[in-house]
Amino acid sequence: MLKAHSISLTLGGRRLLADASLSVQPGEMLCLLGPNGAGKSTLIKMMTGEIQPDEGLVTLNETMLAHYHPAELADRRGVLSQHTDLAFGFTAAEVVALGDRRGTCVPEMIFWALDQVGMVTKARQEYPTLSGGEQQRVHLARVLLQLRLGHEAGKDQYLILDEPTASLDLAYQQRVLELARSLARDGLGVLAVLHDINQAMRFADRIAILKDGTVQAEGAPKAVATADRLSAVYGVHVDLLEDPVTGLPYIIPREPVALTG
Amino acid sequence: MMVPAGQTLSGRRESLRPLLLPGLAMALLAGVLASLAIGASSIPVWDVVRVLLSQIGWMDPVETGKAHQELVVLSLRLPRTITALMVGAALGLSGAVLQGVFRNPLADPTLVGVSSGAAFAAAATIVLGGTSGMAVVIGFFGAFALPICAFLGGLATTGLLYRFATRQGRTSVAIMLLAGIAVGALASAGTGMLIFLSNDEQLRDITFWMLGSVGGATWSTTLPLLLLLPVFAGIIFVARPLNQLLLGNREARLIGVNVDRLVRWLIVAVALSVGAAVSVSGIIGFVGIVVPHFLRLITGPDHRFVLPGSMLLGGLLLIVADILARTLFAPAELPIGILTAIMGAPFFLWLLMKMQRRFGD
Numbered sequence: 001m002l003k004a005h006s007i008s009l010t011l012g013g014r015r016l017l018a019d020a021s022l023s024v025q026p027g028e029m030l031c032l033l034g035p036n037g038a039g040k041s042t043l044i045k046m047m048t049g050e051i052q053p054d055e056g057l058v059t060l061n062e063t064m065l066a067h068y069h070p071a072e073l074a075d076r077r078g079v080l081s082q083h084t085d086l087a088f089g090f091t092a093a094e095v096v097a098l099g100d101r102r103g104t105c106v107p108e109m110i111f112w113a114l115d116q117v118g119m120v121t122k123a124r125q126e127y128p129t130l131s132g133g134e135q136q137r138v139h140l141a142r143v144l145l146q147l148r149l150g151h152e153a154g155k156d157q158y159l160i161l162d163e164p165t166a167s168l169d170l171a172y173q174q175r176v177l178e179l180a181r182s183l184a185r186d187g188l189g190v191l192a193v194l195h196d197i198n199q200a201m202r203f204a205d206r207i208a209i210l211k212d213g214t215v216q217a218e219g220a221p222k223a224v225a226t227a228d229r230l231s232a233v234y235g236v237h238v239d240l241l242e243d244p245v246t247g248l249p250y251i252i253p254r255e256p257v258a259l260t261g
Numbered sequence: 262m263m264v265p266a267g268q269t270l271s272g273r274r275e276s277l278r279p280l281l282l283p284g285l286a287m288a289l290l291a292g293v294l295a296s297l298a299i300g301a302s303s304i305p306v307w308d309v310v311r312v313l314l315s316q317i318g319w320m321d322p323v324e325t326g327k328a329h330q331e332l333v334v335l336s337l338r339l340p341r342t343i344t345a346l347m348v349g350a351a352l353g354l355s356g357a358v359l360q361g362v363f364r365n366p367l368a369d370p371t372l373v374g375v376s377s378g379a380a381f382a383a384a385a386t387i388v389l390g391g392t393s394g395m396a397v398v399i400g401f402f403g404a405f406a407l408p409i410c411a412f413l414g415g416l417a418t419t420g421l422l423y424r425f426a427t428r429q430g431r432t433s434v435a436i437m438l439l440a441g442i443a444v445g446a447l448a449s450a451g452t453g454m455l456i457f458l459s460n461d462e463q464l465r466d467i468t469f470w471m472l473g474s475v476g477g478a479t480w481s482t483t484l485p486l487l488l489l490l491p492v493f494a495g496i497i498f499v500a501r502p503l504n505q506l507l508l509g510n511r512e513a514r515l516i517g518v519n520v521d522r523l524v525r526w527l528i529v530a531v532a533l534s535v536g537a538a539v540s541v542s543g544i545i546g547f548v549g550i551v552v553p554h555f556l557r558l559i560t561g562p563d564h565r566f567v568l569p570g571s572m573l574l575g576g577l578l579l580i581v582a583d584i585l586a587r588t589l590f591a592p593a594e595l596p597i598g599i600l601t602a603i604m605g606a607p608f609f610l611w612l613l614m615k616m617q618r619r620f621g622d
Contacts, residue, residue, distance in 0.1 A: 048515060074517030081512060087364060088507050088562035098505050101517045146516055 001025055002077070002158050002189060007046055007056035008213075016042045017053065018213040024191045026156035029184040031200035032193045034210035035234050040193050041082075043210060044162050047191060048079045061156070074101055075150025077158040078143035082166060084135075086127055092138045093123040099146035109148065113141040116179060118172070132167040140164065140176065147188070159183060161192040165199065177203045197251050201225060202243075209233055225249055231257055274561045281560055285573035289346070292580040296342040297334050299584055301591060304330050336480075344478035345583040345597075346576040347486040348542045350493065351534035353575020356549025357556075357567050358496055358527050361503045363434050369549040374418035374441050375535040376544055377448035380471060382414020383407055383543070384455040387466045407470075408482060408540035415536035418444060423528055434510075434524070473545035473598030475583055482541050489534055493572055496530050499523060500564035507562070545598045547605030548575050554612050578604075 003023035009016045017039050024030050024047075034040050045051045046058050049065035058065045060076060068076070078099075086095065096110050114120045117137035127135060140161075147157050161180060165173040177192075181203050184190045194200045200207055201221045208218040211233045217224045230238045230251060237254040297309045308327065312334045314320040352370060359368040370376055386407050422444055426437035456467055502523050506513045510520045538545075556570040582600045589595055 050511070050514065070514060070519060071517035074515065079515045081515075084508055084512055085364075086508055087366065089557070090507075090562055094561065094563065098508060099516060103501055 001156075002047060002058075002060050002191070004043065004046060004053075004058045005056050007043075007053035007058060009042060009046070009051070009053050016213055017046070019056070020210070020213060020215050021056075022047070022208055022215055022218070024158060024189040026158075026189045027184060027187050028205040029181055029190040029192065029203060030206045030208060031204035032191065032208050032210060033195075033197060033200055033233075038210040039213040040210055041162065042213075044079075044160060044191070044193060048077065048160055049073055060158075071101060074146060075152070075157075076155065077160060078147045078150075079160045080136075080140050080143050080162060080164055082162045084139050086135075089126045089128055091124050091126055092119055092130065092134075092141075095127050095138050096141045096145055099142035099144075100149055101146070102149065105145065105149055109145060113145040113148070114138075116144055117141045118175065133169060133172060136164070136167050137172065137176070156187070156189060158189040158191065161190065163193050163195060165194065165196070173199070197225060197230065201248050201251070202246065222249060225251065274559060278560050278566055281556075281566055282569055282573065285570060285577065289573050289577045289580075292577045292584075293342055293346065296345070296580045296584050297338045299588060300333070300338060302330075302333060304334065309334055340480045340483040341475055341478040341583070342580060344475045344483050344486060344541055345579045347483075347489060348475060348538040348545065349548055349575040349577070349579025349582075350572040351489055351538040351575070352545060352548040353552035353571035353578070354493060354496055354568060355531040355535050356575075357553035357564070357571040358503070358531055359549070360553055361507060361564060362524055362527050363438055364507055364509070365438070366554065367550070368438070369546075370531065370535040374422050374444045374448070375415040375532055376539055377445040377452075378418025379411040379415035379536060379539040380544055381418075381448040381451045381455075383411040383470050383540075384452045384459075384467050385414075386410040387470070388455045388459045388463050405482075412536045412540040415539055416532050418448065419528065419532035419536075423525075469596060470543040471598075472596030473543040473601075474586070474594065474596050475542050475579070476587070476594055478541065486537055486541065489537055492530050492533050496527065496534075497568045497572070499526065500568050503527070503564045503568075504562075543596075543598065545579070545601055547601045547609065548578055551605040551609050551612075552578060554609070558612065558615070 001023055004021055006019045006021050008018050008020070020039070020043055022030075022032075022043065032040055032043065042051070046053055049058065049068065052066060060068065060073075065073065090098075092114065093107075093110050096113050097105060099113075111120060111123070114123055117140050119134065119137050119141060122130065122134065127138065130138065143159065147159060151157060159180065164176050164180070168176060173196075177199060180190045180192060184205070192204075204221055206219060207221045207224045209216045209224060209229065216233060217229060225240075227238050227240045230236075234253070235257045237257060239252045239254060241250045241252065242248070243250045294306050294309055297313075298304050298306045308330055311320055312331050316335070355370045356368075359370060360366050362368075390406075422437055422440050425440050426433050452467075452471075456464060459467060502513070502518045505516055505518050506520065506523060508516075510524075513520050513523075552575045553567055553571045556567050556574060560566040560570065578601070579597070582597050582604065586595045586597045586600050
């Protein structure tokens with residue numbers, strides 16, 4: 001289990017996280033929601049081990065992340081960042097191969113990873129010539145390869161996605177979230193930051209809502225995403241309908257809540 | 262999953278890769294033999310080979326009538342050729358490394374301040390050599406005062422920049438790049454001031470040094486350069502993590518690269534390589550930028566090919582430039598830095614045009 005125990009962080013006099021707790025189990029997909037500036041990215045960077053909290057701790061199976069060797073951590077969790085710059089003309093397949101820490105992977109594995117994100121036909125295209133969405137999919141393939149090569153029987157693994165759908169078109173948003181869903185079904189713990197609440201409702205096992213550096217609510221999508229709570233967190237009135245196909249709540253944002261004071 | 266029909270990971274540039282390093286090694290060998298054969302008195306290549314092989318006992322010693330040839334090859338041309346080879350290899354390899362570390366295809370060894378620091382120290386040694394403080398240094402190091410001061414000046418500048426850009430164990434390459442420009446300007450100003458203070462003879466020495474030459478090579482300046490070979494090996498050894506570093510420090514950390522240790526080693530290695538090269542040859546531009554770019558065009562940016570390739574091609578380029586430098590206006594010698602710029606700059610412009618056509622802007 002990947003777990004943040006009441007972590008806090010103050011940077012430059014600003015309290016970015018205040019007593020936030022969050023845990024991801026193997027086999028589940030947890031979506032993190034929250035308005036801009038809520039502390040989502042900071043919390044994600046804590047969960048990946050990139051920054052250390054002032055108070056509290058983040059553990060992977062009862063061991064603090066800081067105690068893991070970076071290479072060992074790379075075998076246990078993969079991270080897809082929002083944006084990755086790469087100015088050199090690697091082919092898509094070569095970028096995927098960068099996820100291979102040991103230099104042991106065979107072409108079939110690179111094809112497997114590219115196939116997961118629908119990029120096999122562009123394996124040989126140079127990265128700078130790919131569209132933003134295609135580049136993002138190539139990086140996802142790289143992270144999938146990293147996790148697959150790091151896999152060891154009996155050791156759980158986690159996939160952390162920071163706004164994975166931001167630069168994708170409608171079809172690939174669905175495809176990537178379905179992929180994350182199916183990876184979770186296969187035993188991976190998935191933690192995804194999403195902006196689209198409806199997508200989170202559809203794909204998440206659990207939802208956590210972050211505001212002002214604190215986890216306001218956490219639990220099953222239906223229980224957490226109430227109209228009142230969403231209005232309070234996002235500052236807009238919302239209507240809750242029912243998705244005629246899935247029966248899940250469907251959120252429609254309306255006018256902003258009037259500011260008082 | 263099976264590889265789908267009609268799909269392959271390798272294209273033209275992958276098919277060139279297996280040929281690249283053996284091809285460059287062969288060309289380099291040919292270049293070395295040519296460099297030993299060509300000169301004021303030209304020596305048949307076969308005789309050059311005989312002289313070399315007899316030294317290691319694989320052939321009988323050359324007959325006495327050819328003792329002069331042996332002297333020219335072994336005492337004059339061989340140290341000079343090895344120096345050109347090592348300097349070119351150091352510059353090519355360092356350029357490739359820095360472009361990777363800074364993730365900037367325009368980075369070259371001058372950016373980490375080695376060259377400017379070395380130039381300043383060299384100018385100081387030449388101009389202030391007669392003053393009491395420097396006289397002690399020169400008295401201590403004798404004929405090696407200039408290369409040693411240049412080497413230390415280069416290392417000190419890079420060390421300063423590195424410290425400046427490092428906070429809590431993390432080195433900001435962006436800060437280092439920007440500080441490198443400032444420190445480079447400062448060192449140039451210092452060098453300019455020394456030029457202003459110099460007399461005619463000192464001015465000629467400084468100018469000659471700044472334009473670069475391997476003409477001063479002797480065995481005693483050449484052999485220490487061979488100490489760079491393990492440094493080169495240590496650089497090529499980290500080609501894979503350097504590839505991963507191209508994703509950015511953050512991403513590289515996330516996939517398990519010890520970024521701080523890697524960057525520290527590469528900066529030290531480059532400072533040693535360029536410092537040593539500059540100290541024996543003066544400033545030689547464009548090798549560090551043209552060579553890696555050319556290789557990337559052929560094989561793609563994978564450092565497992567670009568690094569060893571840059572080492573071999575850099576060495577070859579400088580050997581060829583040195584052959585031209587000492588034959589074009591013989592018996593006068595052209596500074597080699599002029600030749601590398603004349604060959605390198607138009608080629609670089611052509612590369613840029615080609616890249617522009619390929620990627621849009």
